[in-house]
Amino acid sequence: MEHRSYMISQGGGVKSVSILILVFFFSTFSPLVLSDTPSSLDTYEVEIIEPEVVEIIPHDPHAFTQGLLIHNSKIYESTGLYGESSLRIINISTGEVEKIVNLTDEYFAEGIAIVNNSLIQLTWKENIGFLYNSSSLEIIGDxxxxxxxWGICSTANNNLWFSDGSFQISQKSSENFSISNDFLTIKYNNSPINRLNELECPFENSLIYANIWLEDRIVSISQSTGDVCFEYDFTNIRLEYENENSRELNGIAYDESSSLFLITGKNWSNYYLVDFNRSFQDCQIIEEVVVENNPSYLQYIVIIAVAIILMPFSWPTFVLVFYKLLRRQTQHPPPSGTTEKEREE
Known part of the structure; x- marks a missing residue:
């Protein structure tokens, strides 16, 4: 009798341990795997602004503008097309070309940027960039x-943002142009926006300004999220001031001395010094979108698989319970009125 009691007690211990293991697993891991806690997604309101023209400066209408910047009170411009690509220094008051370097015919010049007083110029499909002395335009490296x-701009910490015409821009170190430190997906109202072209990164804020290929608009972008904050529409400016031979807007440079932007386009007859108005405001959150994280079939499979692995720990309990139930069904009950002592005898 004592031995039998010991067996039952041992089975009860196995049962308790099995139940505790299963309870611990499901209480601990189920909330992690099958979490339905909603997450939030910030949505930004893209305000469309028509910039105000402050000053008009003559521009070479034969220049197929691909890059633009202002440095030491001079305009630097990169022009494209095979056989016509160049790098220029231009008088910011008169628009006169003061110095020009022509690239050889196999190169199609693209965006430009300044890093450590050196000028960087990209090429379209040639996978090579050139380094120039910013004063003499002498090539000092590649x-x-x-x-x-496509486009390029430098940040306050001398990192560079590159565009390639897609909806992503890549960040690279000025010490090693071939290594991408980060990629930023650009989103307009949470949808990727393609054809990012010429770039500008004013040191005074954390926004990136980008031309959109084939369109007369510029967007400002949050460097932290990739969201478009503002859109600047130049459609009416082009219709009012430019001739029918002009092509799309493609050139943006920030002027630190006036806090204004200089813009132009491919084969435009003018540069325009413009006021972007709320240009340095960051993106404005207009709503918080709740996203339900519903569990997937894979998550259910994980739960079932782990439960099966743990099942052997509960088998002794199931066997013991089944045995006790079967024994009760086959064991005859004692006659009515039989004492405990009589049953033992």
């Missing part, structure tokens, strides 16, 4: 990179 070169 570098290679993967993919197409």
């Amino acid at each position: 570098f290679t990179y993967e993919g197409e070169g």
Whole structure:
């Protein structure tokens, strides 16, 4: 009798341990795997602004503008097309070309940027960039990179943002142009926006300004999220001031001395010094979108698989319970009125 009691007690211990293991697993891991806690997604309101023209400066209408910047009170311009690509220094008051360097015919010049007083110029499909002395425009070096070169701008910490015509821009170190430190997906109202072209990164804020290929608009972008904050529409400015031979807007440079932007386009007859108005405001959150994280079939499979692995720990309990139930069904009950002592005898 004592031995039998010991067996039952041992079975009860196995049962308790099995139940505790299963309870611990499901209480601990089920909320993690099958979490339905909603997450939030910030949505930004893209305000469309028509910039105000402050000053008009003559521009060479034969210049197929691909890059633009202002440095030391001079305009630097990169022009494209095979056989016509160049790098220029231009008088910011008169628009007169003061110095020009022509690229050889195999190169299609693209965007430009300044880093440590050196000028960087990209090429379209040639996978090579050139380094120039910013005063003499003498070539002082070159570098290679993967993919197409479209736009480029430098940040306050001397990192560079590259565009390639897609909806992503890549960040690279000025010490090693071939290594991408980060990629930023650009989103307009949470949808990727393609054809990002010429770039500008004013040191005074954390926004990136980008031309959109084939369109007369510029967007400002949050460097932290990739969201478009503002859109600047130049459609009416082009219709009012430019001739029918002009092509799309493609050139943006920030002027620190006036806090204004200089813009132009391919084969435009003028540069325009414009006021972007709320240009340095960051994106404005207009609503918080709740996203339900519903569990997937894979998550259910994980739960079932782990439960099966743990099942052997509960088998002794199931066997013991089944045995006790079966024994009760086959064991005859004692006659009515039989004492405990009589049953033992």
